[in-house]
Amino acid sequence: MVLIRQCEERIAELCDAGEVRCPCHLCIGQEAIATGVCTAITDADYAWGGHRSHGHYLAKGGDLKALIAEVLGRATGCAGGRGGSMHLIAPEVGILGTVPLVAATIPLAVGSALATKLRRESRVSVAFFGDGATEEGHFHESLNLAALHRLPVIFVCENNLYASHLHLTERHLTDNLDQAGVPHGVPGHRVDGNDVLAVYDATAMAVEGARRGEGPMLLECRTFRWRGHVGTALDLDVGVRRRDELPEWLARDPIARARSRLVARGITESELDRVLEEVQAEVDEAVAFARRSPYPAPESLFDHVYHRPAGLG
């Protein structure tokens, strides 16, 4: 969680300084969901994300240097400087892509689950998406398809109450996203998305069922993004309402809550501070690496329109 927080705070500084120019959707305040979910699965499992996926990428084990290099548009980025913040990939740890078209990777997660089922593997697939994605038709199509074939998919809805600038209640008559899968035969649970242990426990339960062949599950993780939909500002894009809500959510900081739990278990403040310092050093090193890295060569513009499998000319 602290890696995600400190990495994103650093990216925010780089955005404000004009060094990062691609649109960045920060998940500061939501770190417990990525962390709790990805701790309950392995590198062999697949995870898919959306526009706000720095956290998913890092929690799944994606390389920090390749992330910073990517948002800075460098050739050493995880997508070679062709994707930026909204297109992250780390196939070596099961991230086959995160993309900003809303809900787009939900059916893709169903597909990777279908692949593992056809191959008789025990891997699960996780789809991370926001509350806005549940309004897309293919969310419902995907839940139905996954339930019908009892596919090992965990649908993780990070309900931060806002789709871009619009509050949940301006988009839904009822606040019951945890039940959105019920008509399709996908059981759902509402989870405190700012409690990393609660997220871990819920995911572990869902994963256990999925690996046993019991089919998909939907987890609605309630949370709040501290920054705006895109960029670094706190609430410029959505006005007064968020200004009123924010203090309450700042008090439920998932990292502060985890920290106080650890302290209660006897870990000292100085030990925890040392972790923060180590993480900060890692982030600094990644930024230095990215800054040293070359930009993609202009003559590479045409490379990769079509994929050439490794080993072929």
Place this chain on the structure above:
Amino acid sequence: MSARTLSYAHAIREAHAQLLRSDERVFVLGQGVWSPWYAGTSLQDIDKEFGHERVIESPVAENATTGAAVGAALAGMRPIVFHSRMDFMLLAVDPIVNQAANWSYMFGGRIGVPIVIRAVINRGGEQAAQHSQAMHSWFMHVPGLKVVMPATPYDAKGLLIAAVDDGNPVLYVDDRWLYAEEGPVPAEMYRVPISAAAIRRAGRDVTIVAASYMAREAERAAAELADRDVDAEVIDLRSIKPWDRALVLESVEKTGRLVIADSGWTTAGIAAEIAATVAGEKLRSLKAPIARVCLPDVPAPMSRVLEHVYYRSAADITATALEVLKQ
């Protein structure tokens, strides 16, 4: 020894069967794959032969079905997604265009999407506007996609096998009006290279470029033209993205005249792209203006009287070629 012949539809079926038999990554997914209603004989009993686990009938959900195939392809499988009509496939444009086509490029070539999306053109018979559309040129516009349009049973089989092997998203467009056509088809597995056109008839007076059903009509037109002492060269594109520029340009350089026939609408279609390319590169070789034989820019009508004036055939190509030759 006479070559073995198969119908276009049976050639497609044979390609599916051989792919399913030889590669366990291959599976078929879509609406109507268990039913002759939707696939004609092109998938006849394929589910019975290979089982419902690998021949998956999908719910009425084009977007999620196609998206799931994209996800499975990214996870190492080789899916063939079946859309029994291209009209309905438009509900799956996000996974095809935004996702599959862009994936290799936007992730720096880290991973490819080895998916074949089968889009059937199924028109005529008073089916009207939403059961008749040939939208292949839309997809020709998109970087990262390949689009193939077989006109013969031989190509129907060889292009499907090549498409599954390709490792990139390939839109495989087959035409129900060709399903009963018979032609030589080798029994073994073979590949027709994507992006290579074929000269169906060599000639000196005019080049006729066409794809899919219209390539067959172009051959008929060339026979009619031969009766009038016109020696037409017929090029069957076979792939419309990437298309075989070199072969078309070379032919136009030789004949100096070009007619392009397509089963899609006129505006911004295949013919427009080819005409622009030829005008840009071989203007001085041209002895007459380039002519197009495409659908008029109106939705497909219902009544057979209107269908008769809407669809294009060999006679239209012949008449157009004769006009071009007068100039």
